[in-house]
Amino acid sequence: MTADEIREEIKLLFNPDPNLVGIVRRGLRQPRLTKKHRLDLSYLETFDWEGSSVHRHTRLQDSEEVDRLTRNSDMPDRLMYSALQLLAESIVTYADREKREGEIRYYPAIVLTFWSGFESFVRYASELLLVTVPSVSPPVRQYLREIEEVVDARGRIKTRTKYQSVLDRYSVFLASAYNLQTDRGNRFWQGLVNAKALRDSYTHIDVNLPRAITTGDVLAFMEQTLLGLIWPSSLLGRTIMLEQYFLYETLDGLRGLAKEYRERPFFLDWHLQEPSLFHCNFEGVDEDRFPSVRSDEYHKTLSQRARKANKRNDDSE
Structure with missing residues (x-):
């Protein structure tokens, strides 16, 4: 396909037929999830789809806390869609290049943005849990909010920030929100661990270890991140993040259009034999x-x- 043909296909991916709503697009058109990853998505085979105004988990709210959260509720999937748009742009840009490698341009930004969407979701969902479920214990509340209470020498109780890994918070969230204990040896959880490691390699760059990143690396990273949401959804029969199947469908479409390309630091393959x-x-x-x-x-x-x-x-x- 030419760059122009790819561009037209991408338009259809991001702007699908508006008549394809609800159940038609919520996972049932993605055989990769059931055939390759062998996930049970039978809970989607109903017209009572999550997110609709009549679903049993749709609730009435008249709360200032929920109102604040609602106004920010689309940030997780918006960040992920932004990363997918950037991936689409890279596919078009690199489509006709004869040389299948070049300098760093798109891929690290895609990784950082997509993962920020996942982190935003964990934070948003955790806060919604704490607002709506009063039985969550104080230690869990502090853990999810990354704070702790301490007593100073005068006996005053103070609150301070205490960093917790996003994957640890996600695991605690799943246990607190759904009574789902995370199997950390599971391949889907290990996929999340690998995805975080790639993200960390750009947020905390080891300047003594230059590295390249390929189209395949980016596609695997994004899929691993989304499977970290879809896998527990299949176990629970509940959609953890409402947009997850739409995001996966778009990613799967981009996978079919992408050709392998390698981005690397300009000097990565330079091996100087004398002073410079x-x-x-x-x-x-x-x-x-x-x-x-x-x-x-x-x-x-x-x-x-x-x-x-x-x-x-x-x-x-």
């Missing part, structure tokens, strides 16, 4: 090891290298 120039403007630099190009030591080094090169040429003749 680099920028370093610190105070106190070791001038013997790293002489400035304006220093006598630098020109002395150049002269020595030139003499050695001439000698090698003479010896070879």
Whole structure:
């Protein structure tokens, strides 16, 4: 397919037939979930679909807390859709390139944005749980909100932030909201762990370990993240995140249009065999090891290298 043909297919993915609503698009057109991943989605085989105004889990609210949450409730899937749009743009951009690699442009941003959608969902769903279920214990409430109460030397109770891993909070959320104990050895949970590791490699870059990232890496990362939502949904017979099947369907469509491409740091494959120039403007630099190009030591080094090169040429003749 040409870039223009791919662009038209992508338009249909993000702007499907408006008549295809509810049950028609909520997972039943995605055989990959049932055939490849062997997930039981039989709970979707009903016209009483979650998210409709008449579903048994649709509730009436007259609450300031829920109102605040509602006004921000689409941020998780909006962030994920933003990442999918960026993936679509990369597919079009790279479609006709003969050389199947280039500099970092799209892929790290896709990873960071998509995962931020997942993190936003965990935070939103946790807060909704705490607002609507009064029986959640105080320690669990503090854990999900990443706070803790401490007593100072004067006996005053204070609250401070206490960081908790998003996957740990997600596991506690599933247990508290649905009585679902997470099997951390399960392949879907391990997929989430792998997805987080890829995201962490860009939020906490190991500058001593340069790496490339491919189209396949991005597709696997996004699928692993969504399966982390769809897998417990299949166990519970309840949709954890209402947009998850729409997101998966769009991802699956993009997978069929994508060709493998590799993004990498510009200097990733450079293996320098001799000294080279680099920028370093610190105070106190070791001038013997790293002489400035304006220093006598630098020109002395150049002269020595030139003499050695001439000698090698003479010896070879």
